[in-house]
Amino acid sequence: MKKLIAASVAVLMTVTACGSGAYDATVIPPKPQPKAAAAPVAPAPCGDTKNPLRSYAPENVSLSSPTLKKIIERKRLIAGVSADSLNLGSRNPISGEIEGFDIDMVKAVAKAIFGTDVGHLELRVISSPQRIPVLQNNEVDIVARNMTINCVRWQQIAFSAEYYHSGQKTLVPRDSTAKSTTDPELDGQTICAPAGSTSLDNLQKVNPRVKTITADTDTGCLVLFQSGKAYGISGDDTVLAGDAAQDPYAKVLKEKAFSAEPYGLGINKDNTDFVQFVNQVLANIKANGEWAASYKKWLEPALGKATAPAPVYGR
Structure with a gap:
């Protein structure tokens, strides 16, 4: 019952936030690759040799x-x-x-x-x-x-x-025993990451054995998590902290951020x-x-x- 109430709250927040409301699941199956240890995902090198952090003075x-x-x-x-x-x-x-x-x-x-x-x-x-x-x-x-x-x-x-x-981590149910995004417990599980984000690309690189599902907004992923359509959410630690604050049945894995x-x-x-x-x-x-x-x-x-x-x- 509490879980349903939490999901309802997230849906209400989405409506009042004038979001797109597009939470239909787009599931991407896991890639059949061997297990590998996670390594930080850094921004790709620039073709023009410029540091991507360089801006205009x-x-x-x-x-x-x-x-x-x-x-x-x-x-x-x-x-x-x-x-x-x-x-x-x-x-x-x-x-x-x-x-x-x-x-x-x-x-x-x-x-x-x-x-x-x-x-x-x-x-x-x-x-x-x-x-x-x-x-x-x-x-x-x-x-x-x-x-x-x-x-x-x-x-x-x-x-x-x-x-x-910021850096990317993963949010899971509070009773999950997973220690990191590459934990075998997450193999085959459906994890949400926002569409059009680096979070989706990073997740697929770090753990290609998970199924990925997308939503247009952060609350979209939270709704999918709370409705049971996603086992977890992967994204920036800033965003996940906000998600966890809205759901007492969720926790952010205590792992080192696997991206910059x-x-x-x-x-x-x-x-x-x-x-x-x-x-x-x-x-x-x-x-x-x-x-x-x-x-x-x-x-x-x-x-x-x-x-x-x-x-x-x-x-």
């Missing part, structure tokens, strides 16, 4: 640059975000406001442009697979949705400097002037304590202490 930053002028004339910054990733970007059931660590990042950008984010920040709820298309189509100015920086994505969009360093997930704010690849501006904003909030305050509020209770990653420039 905040030089000659100006509110009169082409992209900033358009945003100012529109009188609002449009950001693509999640509304169902607890502590990153989720809708507060009391106030109805979308809040979290990722949301604080775009609020800082809006404040830097307009002096305040109030009345000047439009949040558009998007799914994981929508993150890149909405930037390419100029439907949003920026995406803050726990998006990993990598070389493949750099071919499609541009990224800010890294603003948080450097988060960047996504921006249209043609708007390098805006990337430079955003990088200046990130540098400012890391220096003045705003980044630390946001992390302490949203992520430190579940993930422990952390420091802001140093920016890498040179693109």
Whole structure:
């Protein structure tokens, strides 16, 4: 009965978060490969030899640059975000406001442009697979949705400097005896990972013996887990911490993260002037304590202490 109540709560959160609601199972069977020890999955090397973490240095930053002028004339910054990733970007059931660590990042950008984010920040709820298309189509100015920086994505969009360093783990039922994502207990089990994410690719590389199932949103995976359609969920430790907080019958495996997930704010690849501006904003909030305050509020209770990653420039 408690399990059904938990599932109902997750479904309610999804509806109030204006999510896509697309939770139909897309199951990918396990690959017939021999067992192998897990190894950290690192971002693929860039074909142009550039470090994928390299972004554009905040030089000659100006509110009169082409992209900033358009945003100012529109009188609002449009950001693509999640509304169902607890502590990153989720809708507060009391106030109805979308809040979290990722949301604080775009609020800082809006404040830097307009002096305040109030009345000047439009949040558009998007799914994981929508993150890149909405930037390419100029439907949003920026995406803050726990998006990993990598070389493949750099071919499609541009990224800010890294603003948080996450890693992938797996969530399972509380009574599971599995110790890691490669544990034999998980062989043949159905594990959910968001569609259009690095989490899905990483999971299939680290344990090709599991069946994978996808959903467009984080809550989509949680609903599949709670309804028994998925045995577990694999994803960023930030996301899984939020999932576990919503379900007392779930736990995150106490394993070392098996991937590197450097988060960047996504921006249209043609708007390098805006990337430079955003990088200046990130540098400012890391220096003045705003980044630390946001992390302490949203992520430190579940993930422990952390420091802001140093920016890498040179693109």
